[in-house]
Amino acid sequence: MTIETALTELSSLLGDRLSRSKSDLETHGKSETYFPLTPPDAVAYPLSTEDVSAILRICHTHECPVVAWGTGTSLEAHALAVQGGICLDMTKMNRVVEVAPEDFAVTVEPGITREELNTELRATGLFFPVDPGANASIGGMAATRASGTTTVRYGSMRDNVLGLTVVLADGRIIKTGGLARKSAAGYDLTSLFLGSEGTLGIITSLTLRLHGQPEAISAAACVFETVDDAVATVIETMQSGVPMARIELVDADTARGFNIYAKADIPEKPHLLIEFHGSESGVAEQAESFGEIAQDNNALAFRWSNRPEERAELWKIRHNAYYASLALRPGASAIVTDVCVPISKLADAIKAAQADIAASFLTGPILGHVGDGNFHAILLCDKNDPKEVAEAKRLATEMSRRSVEVGGTITGEHGVGMGKLGLMELEHGSDGWNVMGDIKKALDPTNIMNPGKLTRQN
Incomplete structure (x- = not known):
């Protein structure tokens, strides 16, 4: 079983919607932060859930890695094809499928961005509130369980996704949730896929909770x-x-x-x-x-x-x-990290992070969504200088360690990807992290779904 065999079959299926051009590969191999260029072997552009299902059946058969791509705004290398394979670019699946204003809900495809969605909703008097700062895709926001500037009032993606359509690693299509505001019918599969970072399946549609535009x-x-x-x-x-x-x-x-x-x-x-x-x-x-x-x-x-x-x-x-932070050191890159702590511990956590940065030879502005205890450090460094990169990572790790000590988390919104993979056991313990791996093995036994991310690597 080889990636090349999978690409031959995918080329027959997709035609010119499977790209191997150097520019496409490089575009889909870049990160917003310090991670090196990591091009995939090819980029696939699906148009429908059925397309995604057919693509995954081929990749499952040939054990070809699959990494989903929204707008590429993630900060922990979530969308980099670190083991090769195909990048599944979802940007052509960007329709508003159905607006249900009486139910304060909308169903969309994953490639639509949050700004595009709210433009489409203007005439309804409703809006989708989750704002991570970047104009991210809705599918990517769900896959990373995003939050942002409005979370203190409206909640995160966890609170605003009612249901999903997901294609599993072997091509099966499942639907989770729906328009109902609550359910007691078994496992909460919607929540399972929120924050799974593309390691369990590919989200191909989302039903979202909407809110009234304020007067x-x-x-x-x-x-x-x-x-x-x-x-x-x-x-x-x-x-x-x-x-x-x-x-x-x-x-x-x-x-x-x-x-x-x-x-x-x-x-x-x-x-x-x-x-x-x-x-x-x-x-x-x-x-x-x-x-x-x-x-x-x-x-x-x-x-x-x-x-x-x-x-x-x-x-x-x-x-x-x-x-603005990059302007403090022209030519520098940044390791951007975040943690989230209980509100009562927020001032102490920020002061401790500031003290660490002040004692370091690096500059690191701090900002955050302080209404929910989430703050970020933008650690400026020369990504080509191993000493500076190591120091930035040390500062970020120390922030995470202190956060967990006071009942917080290693990341409030950036997610795990590769950047925080080594900190998962710190927060969840060995057994907790192993359970996540067990779930992945059950749904993705050949480990083709975004390998190298989130779960323990065997």
Whole structure:
């Protein structure tokens, strides 16, 4: 059984939708972060669930690895074909299949991006809220159980996916969940595939939960002298029951990078970026309550806005944080890591990470979705310098170790891929991690589905 034999059969099946061009292979061998170029042997472009099923039957027979590709925005090498085989590019499967406004639901194909979906939904008065920052594909977001800036109010993909169509490694097609908001009918297969990173099957359609577009939105940037004061404001706001739609932290280094990157002139101090959704009166009350709490925690300045264009300007600092951070060291690459801790441990976890970075010879801005305890470090390094890469990995590992110690997780949203593979036993224990491997073996006995990721490698 060989990859070349599988590619010969796939070429007969797909024709020009199986590409072996150098440009296609290189495009699908790149990562958003420090991982090296890892081209697949070929790129397949399915158009339907039936296409995916036929492709996987061939690959299963010939033990040819299959790695799904959405938009390639993942940060832990999830979509790299590290054992060769085919890259299954899902971007041509990008339709809205059915909108069910009365059920606050929509069914889509996996290649549609979140921005494209919300554009399609504008006339319905509904929207899909999960915002990981990048304009990621919905299928990729489900496969990595994505979350993001709005999770504090609307939840993650775990809370917003009602059902899936999945093609298993041997080509079987299964459906999980549906339009009903709850079920007690056996194993929750939808949840099993959310976060499985393409190691158990290929998602070919998703039924998503939608939310009503808010009547009013108010956003603010709030400046603090210290991260402690900013985090204290977050905790007290949540304890007070103020329903924030977004609350993001960027540290002083991120603000400095944004000034360089965007030629802005904002205070180079920690910022909270806040957004409230609701009625006109509700949003006004929420903003007033937050302002009082922030003032009690030594806030230095506020910048409020209700106008869409001004809100977009406020959020530029967060949405461009990666590029702003790179501006702190031109020519550098980055190891981007994230952890998630209980809210009560957030301030201590951020301070400990900052202290480690300050003692290091690397620069590492910190930012995060602090309303749910999730924060990130963008560790700037020369990816061609083994000493710098090793130091960045050490800092990232130390963040993960401390997170697990206080009841947190090694990753709140980036996922495992290859980058955090060595930390899975730390969080789940040997037996817990082995159970994940047992599930993979049951559904993918020949290990063709995204091999080298997530589960223990035998």
